[in-house]
Amino acid sequence: MSTESPEHPPLPDISSAAIEQGRVLFAGPCTFLRGVPTMDHLPPPGLPEVAFAGRSNVGKSSLINALTGRNTLARTSNTPGRTQELNFFQLGDEAASFILVDLPGYGYAKVSRSKVQAWTGTIRDYLRGRQPLQRVMVLVDSRHGLKDNDREIMKMLDDAAVSYQIVLTKLDKLKTPAQARIHKEVTQEARRFVACHPRVHATSSEKGIGIEGLRAELAAFASPKA
Numbered sequence: 531m532s533t534e535s536p537e538h539p540p541l542p543d544i545s546s547a548a549i550e551q552g553r554v555l556f557a558g559p560c561t562f563l564r565g566v567p568t569m570d571h572l573p574p575p576g577l578p579e580v581a582f583a584g585r586s587n588v589g590k591s592s593l594i595n596a597l598t599g600r601n602t603l604a605r606t607s608n609t610p611g612r613t614q615e616l617n618f619f620q621l622g623d624e625a626a627s628f629i630l631v632d633l634p635g636y637g638y639a640k641v642s643r644s645k646v647q648a649w650t651g652t653i654r655d656y657l658r659g660r661q662p663l664q665r666v667m668v669l670v671d672s673r674h675g676l677k678d679n680d681r682e683i684m685k686m687l688d689d690a691a692v693s694y695q696i697v698l699t700k701l702d703k704l705k706t707p708a709q710a711r712i713h714k715e716v717t718q719e720a721r722r723f724v725a726c727h728p729r730v731h732a733t734s735s736e737k738g739i740g741i742e743g744l745r746a747e748l749a750a751f752a753s754p755k756a
């Protein structure tokens with residue numbers, strides 16, 4: 531029986547075997563493949579892909595670094611809009627592997643409006659038409675909850691029938707009762723979106739909260755090498 535306080539977000543129902551599978555996968559090789567400025571530069575379809583999307587400064591790069599146990603894999607910055615390309619990483623080895631795609635942040639960037647529009651168009655084209663894409667992890671800052679631009683992306687993914695899942699970030703920035711409250715609110719709203727996975731992960735890159743469970747969730751998409 532879980533001893534987790536009812537004030538905390540509930541622990542995900544993930545088996546110890548899945549946790550171990552995630553640990554082994556993310557402890558293995560992680561290789562940067564390429565940065566993609568436009569759809570013309572996409573790598574050929576191959577391994578399963580999982581994309582990370584979220585508003586600028588949501589903590590996406592920090593979460594990727596926490597998952598992989600590497601401090602510099604994805605660049606972090608206090609300046610919103612730092613990631614300006616679709617960055618492709620291969621995780622795993624000959625036993626199992628998948629592609630993690632770090633998407634440019636949406637909603638705000640200290641660059642020209644035309645460049646923001648170009649990034650947005652590329653992101654949308656990728657999300658709508660990428661055959662190996664298995665799931666999109668939509669990152670949401672725990673302090674702010676779902677915003678209109680998050681809902682816009684989620685509606686677009688619904689319309690395109692692309693599976694996605696919400697990951698709350700920066701959970702440690704909230705007091706314990708607020709952690710459970712935002713998790714409950716986001717989970718309830720997520721049920722209104724048809725392509726959204728019902729499980730909402732609550733994480734903190736700084737404190738390591740929820741990292742094991744998220745690794746296990748992602749490892750399920752890894753494909754054994756033929």
